[in-house]
Amino acid sequence: MVFKKLLGALGVGGPAVDTVLSTPVVQPGGVLQGQVNLTGGTVEADIAGITLTLVARVEIEHEEGESTGLYPFARYSVTPPLHLAPGENRSIPFAFPVPYETPITAIAGQHLTGMALGVRTEVDISGALDKGDSDPLGVEPLPVQRRLLDAFLALGFRFRSADLEAGHIRGTAQSLPFYQEIEFAAAPQYAHACNSVEVTFLTTADRVDVILEADKRGGMFHSGRDVIKHHTVEHSAANQDLTSLVDGWIRSAL
Structure with missing residues (x-):
């Protein structure tokens, strides 16, 4: 599973971020592993931090009826502040535990209809946060x-x-x-x-x-x-x- 995004919203010539999950399928309480690959753009960048957030599509009941929204339910920092030079390549490995209450999305490789979980990459460059898109995450039962x-x-x-x-x-x-x-x-x-x-x-x-x-x-x-x-x-x-x-x-x- 790969997530790629050029952080153009944070400035022309910004860095590209490529998040790769080496464990795209985990179990509740298991360890999610992978790496965040950074490629410097045409200008240098000061990155205050990179955070991975687990998100889930959740149904919300209210007076007008029912709607769905993305709920973050776990956040992990994968790097302290760093300076990225133009064209510089850097890989940042990560490994962190998935909550035991993480919902199941598949059984024996068969996706459960209605379930959607993801890993969202958040990059903080000079105080501007880019949340990007989510990389799908599969969770098999214990x-x-x-x-x-x-x-x-x-x-x-x-x-x-x-x-x-x-x-x-x-x-x-x-x-x-x-x-x-x-x-x-x-x-x-x-x-x-x-x-x-x-x-x-x-x-x-x-x-x-x-x-x-x-x-x-x-x-x-x-x-x-x-x-x-x-x-x-x-x-x-x-x-x-x-x-x-x-x-x-x-x-x-x-």
Whole structure:
């Protein structure tokens, strides 16, 4: 993955910046690596700093309805102030951790519809900040997250969509300003009781908190409603078949 931009907005003859990700696909809590390549323009440049920002497309609910916007959720400085001479070439390597709550964008190489994450390069030249464009970033699930998703598929749930919602889930230790919802259509054995199930992972270095939201069907004497349940799974559970565990979660919610 490569991002190239001539920083013309910061002055004629400005430097060119080429950000290369050597790990364009990572896992939550993993390390993003690459290098920022600088090429001096026709004039010298004093660069106050270069920052890489992780951004995500997030859905925002408001009184007028719903809209989408880019949310920055992690920032890393990759270089102290430096002076770049005309025509000078310089490469700046970087390596920094991705937050454990970083949402998943793909499973086994298959992109999740609705997900968009990127790495934005910000260059500060003489106090003028150029944010440029974002380099796409792929995030594969951690082993225990993959086990849980496999369990839903094994039970007959069908993947519908995934999105990011701005806000905080009550009663959790969520750290990012948004959370991911992975929606599944109900498996046949649960279809009489619910329409769909949404899964949210709030992951730390020690465990994964799983929030299930079941769209429970109404009956003759009651209306339909959402049922929300919280569960916790250790990373070591990645070595187990979690199908029966997830089945128990669903039956308890319904």
